[in-house]
Every structure is written in structure tokens, then in C-alpha cells.
Amino acid sequence: MSGIIFFTLPQTVKQSPPQQDIDYIIYTGDSVAHDLWKLSREKNTKVINRIGALLKEYFPDTPIIGALGNHESFPRDSFPPPEDASINRKFSNLWLYNLMTDQWQSFLPNVNISTEARISGSYSVLIQPGFRIISLNTNFCYKFNWWVMYKSNDPGNELRWLVRELLKAEDKREYVHIVAHIAPLYADCYEQWRHQFSRIVSRFSGTIRGQFYGHSHMTEVLLNYDVNDPKRPVGVQYLTPSNTPYHRLNPSYTLFYVDGNHPDSTRAVLDSDTYFLNLTAANAHDDVTWHLLYSARRDLSLRTLEAPDWHDLVRRMNKDPELTRKFHAYAVKMSDVLKDDCDRSCRRLLVCNMAESDRFLPRKCKN
Numbered sequence: 001m002s003g004i005i006f007f008t009l010p011q012t013v014k015q016s017p018p019q020q021d022i023d024y025i026i027y028t029g030d031s032v033a034h035d036l037w038k039l040s041r042e043k044n045t046k047v048i049n050r051i052g053a054l055l056k057e058y059f060p061d062t063p064i065i066g067a068l069g070n071h072e073s074f075p076r077d078s079f080p081p082p083e084d085a086s087i088n089r090k091f092s093n094l095w096l097y098n099l100m101t102d103q104w105q106s107f108l109p110n111v112n113i114s115t116e117a118r119i120s121g122s123y124s125v126l127i128q129p130g131f132r133i134i135s136l137n138t139n140f141c142y143k144f145n146w147w148v149m150y151k152s153n154d155p156g157n158e159l160r161w162l163v164r165e166l167l168k169a170e171d172k173r174e175y176v177h178i179v180a181h182i183a184p185l186y187a188d189c190y191e192q193w194r195h196q197f198s199r200i201v202s203r204f205s206g207t208i209r210g211q212f213y214g215h216s217h218m219t220e221v222l223l224n225y226d227v228n229d230p231k232r233p234v235g236v237q238y239l240t241p242s243n244t245p246y247h248r249l250n251p252s253y254t255l256f257y258v259d260g261n262h263p264d265s266t267r268a269v270l271d272s273d274t275y276f277l278n279l280t281a282a283n284a285h286d287d288v289t290w291h292l293l294y295s296a297r298r299d300l301s302l303r304t305l306e307a308p309d310w311h312d313l314v315r316r317m318n319k320d321p322e323l324t325r326k327f328h329a330y331a332v333k334m335s336d337v338l339k340d341d342c343d344r345s346c347r348r349l350l351v352c353n354m355a356e357s358d359r360f361l362p363r364k365c366k367n
Contacts, residue, residue, distance in 0.1 A: 004025060004026070004027050004028075004243055004253050005025065005026040005027075005028070005212055005240050005253065005254050005255075005256060006022045006025055006253065006254070006255045006256070007022065007023050007024050007025070007026065007255075007256050007257075007258055008021055008022055008023055008255065008256075008257055008258070008260075009023045009257075009258050009259070009260030009261060022059075022062055022255075023062075023063075023258075023260075024062060024063040024064065024065060024127065025055075025059060025062055025063070025064045025065070026064075026065045026066075026067070026133075026179050026212055027055065027064055027065070027066050027067070028067045028069070028179065028180070028181050028212070028213060028214030028215070028240065029066065029067045029068050029069025029070075029071075029072060029181040029214060030069030030070065030071045030072070030181065030214065030215070030242075031047050031048045031050075031051040031052075031069065031071070031072060032044050032047050032048065032069070032071040032072055032076075033047070033071070034071070034246065036076060039074055039075075039076060040074060041074045041095065044072060044073075044074050044096075045095075045099060048072060048099060048100070048103065049099075049103070052103045052106070052107075055107070056106065056107070063107065063108055063110075063127070064107035064108070065104075065107070065108070065125070065127075065133050065135060065179060066100065066103065066104045066107060066135065067135045067136070067137075067179050067180050067181050067214070068096075068100055068121040068135075068137045068139065068181060069139075069181040069214070069215070070139050070142055070144070070145070070181060070182065070215070072096060072100070073093060073096055073139070074096075077139070077142060077144040077145050077146075078091070078093070078145065078146075078147065079093060079121075079137070079139040079140055079142070079145045079147055079155075079156070080092070080093065080147045080150075081140075081147060081150070081151045081155045081156055081157075082094075082119055082120055082156060083156065083157050084151060087147075087150070093121070094118070096121070097117060097118050097119065097120070097121050098118055100117070100121060101113060101117040101118050101123070104117065104123065104135075108125060111125050111126060111127070112125075113125055116161060117135075120137055120140075120156040120157070120158065120161070121137035121139070121156075122134070122135060122136050122137045122156075122158060122161065122162075123135050124165045126174070128261060130173065130174050130175060130265070130267075131174065131175055131177075131265075131267050132165075132169050132174045132175070132176045132177075133176070133177045133178075133179060134162065134165055134166075134176055134177070134178050134179070135179050135180065136158065136162065136178060136179070136180040137156065137158065137180070137181075138158075138180040138181060138182040138183070138184060138189065138213075139181065139182065140155040140156040140158045140193075141155075141158075141182065141184065141189040141190050141193035141194070141197075142182055142188055142189065142190075143188055143189070143190060144188070148190060152190075152192070154196075159193075159196055159197065159200065162200060163200060166200065166203075166204045166207055166208070169207055170204065170206075170207050174207070175207060175209045175265075175266065175267035176204075176207050176208050176209065177208075177209060177210040177211070177212065177267070178208060178210070178211045178212070179211075179212045179213070180213050181213065181214050181215050182213065182214075182215045183211075183213035183215065183216070183222060183237045183239050184197035184198075184237065185197075185198075185222040185223075185224065185237050185357035185358065186213070186215065186216060186222065186237075186239065186357070187353075187357075188215065191358075191359045191360065192360075194357065194358055194359070194360075195227070195358055195359070195360040195361075198224055198225070198227050198358045198360075198361070199227050201224040201234060201235040202224070202225075202226045202227045202228060202234055205224075205226070205234040205235060208235060209266060209267040209268050209269070210236075210238075210256075210258065210267065210268070210269050211235060211236065211237045211238060212238050212240060212256075213237060213238065213239050213240065214239065214240055214242065215239070216239045216242075217241065217242040217244070217246055217247075217249060218239065218241055218242075218249065218331045218332055218333065219239065219240060219241040219252065219254065219274055219293075219330060219331055219333065220238075220239035220331055220353075220354075221236060221237070221238060221239070221310055221354055222236075222237040222239065222353065222354055222357045223235065223236060223237070223307060223310055223311060223314070223354055223355055223357075224236070224237065224307070224358070225355075225358065225361055227358075227360075227361065230361045230362050233307035233308055233310065233311040234307055235307055236269070236305065236306075236307050236310050238254075238256075238269075238272075240253075240254045241253065241254065241274065241276075241333055245279060248335055248337045248338055249332060249333050249335050249338070250276045250277055250278055250279055250333040250334060250335055251276065251277045251279070251333075252274060252275060252276040252277070252293065252333045253274070253275055254272055254273070254274045254275075255272065255273045255274075255275070256269055256271075256272045257269070257270045257271045257272065258270060268304075268305070268306065269305045270304075270305065271295065271296055271297045271305060272295070272296045272305070273292060273294075273295050273296075274292075274293045274294055274295075274296075274330070274333075275290045275291065275292055275293060276290065276291060276293045276333045276334055277289070277290050277291075278291065278334065278336075280336050293330060293333060293334060294330045299326075299330075300313055300327070301313075301316075310354075311355070314351055314354050314355045317347075317350070317351050318351050321344075321347060324342070324347040324350060324351060325340075325342055325347065327350065328342040328346065328347070328350055329342075331350070348365070351365070352364070352365035
């Protein structure tokens with residue numbers, strides 16, 4: 001299972017809300033496990049429905065925004081381009097898109113999910129006046145989706161559709177959060193697709209106020225830089241941790257605080273708290289207790305969670321090995337096996353990945 005992300009929309013300052021004050025949840029997909037030898041369309045359907053039922057059981061009155069993971073399809077990682085009629089007739093994922101759309105609509109009974117969901121697994125919803133969330137099927141950029149080799153030019157017409165949605169949002173003066181399973185700047189996404197997404201973020205940086213992804217199983221941050229001014233940070237991609245221990249990790253989830261409902265709201269991310277379950281302690285004491293792993297602004301000394309302040313953290317980490325080790329321990333969710341295992345090469349890779357995931361922009365980490 002990928003990340004479950006909780007959001008609260010305080011109108012002024014950060015507070016620690018009880019469960020009933022969570023405004024909405026983002027579930028970034030991958031309901032289906034890694035036991036590839038057992039998979040079938042029928043099993044995947046059963047598991048997806050079971051996970052959906054559990055989410056609704058424990059959060060019956062909380063809106064949930066879902067995204068499509070790479071494990072949901074059968075065969076796994078198979079996402080053919082639906083715009084190719086001949087391919088779609090033989091290898092269509094229509095069964096999956098209809099299944100997921102029905103589930104997503106049940107999570108959001110008071111809003112209408114856009115029809116694109118049943119075509120390509122992406123959709124756009126107006127959560128509140130002036131605030132829209134776009135869920136992308138980023139499996140169309142995934143390196144293990146072999147259909148990308150068949151059609152590499154905007155598979156699924158995903159980016160074209162995203163630009164149209166952002167243009168409409170801009171025209172209506174809506175702020176947008178983007179959610180998906182695979183982060184566009186993550187290494188599993190093709191470099192060319194990553195760069196085209198960077199161009200979109202650069203163009204709509206005033207409209208896109210948050211990006212939230214899963215897939216990595218760790219807690220990570222990747223930065224978008226302006227393609228026309230590569231030194232200027234314009235976006236933050238939050239890779240939220242998984243609820244499973246895969247692999248050698250602790251289960252975890254993140255609570256984000258977002259600028260809420262008031263006339264001058266920016267829908268900006270104000271802060272985040274990440275919690276984890278220490279499996280070693282839980283097994284030793286037969287006690288399941290979730291602990292705060294870190295609070296972003298406090299524990300990373302961030303003035304805000306805007307892109308320039310994350311960029312400043314990258315610069316500080318580049319000069320401060322202890323700060324980088326600390327960030328690594330957070331990234332691996334305080335794993336007893338991994339938290340202290342980050343040498344000089346590991347620290348350099350951590351810093352460089354945050355700042356130069358778009359390989360088409362000038363390098364920021366010099367040899």
C-alpha cells in the first residue's frame with residue numbers, strides 16, 4: 001500500500017486536529033501487493049474493493065481523493081495508450097478505469113468526477129470554491145510500463161489534458177493541487193516526460209500550490225525549477241511514505257496543514273507532520289503506538305514550505321553532513337536497519353536528487 005495523506009485546512013495557525021477535523025485524505029494507490037505470481041484481474045478487483053471498503057469504514061464522512069498505482073493493473077505496470085483504437089480494442093484497461101472511477105466517486109459522493117477518469121485513469125474535482133485537485137495517472141511516464149516504448153509522445157494524452165485543466169483553473173482563478181502515484185521527478189519516470197512536466201509547472205507555478213505522490217515508500221522531497229530560469233525553484237513534489245514496511249522500513253503517514261477557507265487563501269502548504277510505527281518496539285512490547293517522526297518547519301528549520309525555502313534546505317544540507325544524515329533518517333522512517341547507514345556518497349545522492357531530478361536542466365551538483 002502506498003501513502004495515505006491527511007489534510008487539515010486551518011484558517012490561521014497550525015493546530016493538531018483530532019480525527020474529525022481532518023478535511024480530506026489523499027490515497028496515492030497501490031492497493032495490490034507485490035506477490036506478482038498470484039495476481040489476476042479478479043484478485044486485483046477484490047483487493048481494490050477491499051481497501052476501498054476499509055477506507056470508507058474508518059473514515060466514513062471524510063472526502064478521499066484517490067490515485068492509480070502501478071500495481072492495480074493486470075498485468076502489473078501495463079497501461080496501454082487508450083487513444084490508440086487498435087491497441088485499446090485488444091489490451092484495454094477499461095475494466096480498471098471503470099472500477100477505480102466507481103470507487104473514487106464513492107469516496108466523493110457530493111462532487112462529480114470528470115469523465116476523463118474512465119478513459120485514462122486521471123480526473124479533476126472541485127473540492128471547494130476556488131480549490132481544485134487533479135489526480136494524474138502517471139503510470140504513463142513509468143519506465144516499467146512497456147507501452148511507453150510503443151507510444152512515447154505523451155502516452156494517454158496525459159500532459160495535453162493536464163494543460164487544458166490548468167488553463168481552465170487559471171481562467172477561473174482556482175488554485176490546484178496535483179496528486180498521483182509516481183512523482184514526475186522521480187527516477188522511475190522517463191526523463192523526457194519529467195522535463196515536459198517541469199515546463200508545465202514552470203508555466204502554471206502560480207496556480208499549482210501543492211504536489212503529492214507516493215510510490216517511493218520513503219518520505220522524500222523533489223524540487224521543480226523554472227525551465228527558463230533554472231536557478232529559480234518554482235514547485236515542491238512531496239513523496240509521501242508508505243503504510244507498509246516494504247522494504248526494511250517502518251509504516252508511516254503524513255498530515256499536511258494547508259491554507260484554508262478564507263477570502264485571501266493561497267491553498268499553500270503551511271506545514272507537515274509525519275508519523276511512524278516502530279516495528280521493532282511494537283513486536284518487542286506487543287504495543288502499536290504511532291510516534292511523531294518529524295515536523296517539517298520545526299525539525300528542518302524551514303521558514304515556510306515554499307519552494308525557495310526547500311531550496312535553501314538543499315544548500316544547508318550540502319554544507320552540513322549532520323543535517324543530511326538527519327534528513328536521511330527521516331526519509332527511511334527511522335528504520336533500525338537503515339537510519340544510520342548514510343555515508344558521504346549517500347548524502348551527496350540525497351542532496352543532488354532533490355535539486356536536479358530534471359536531467360534536461362543544467363546540473364547543480366558539480367563533480
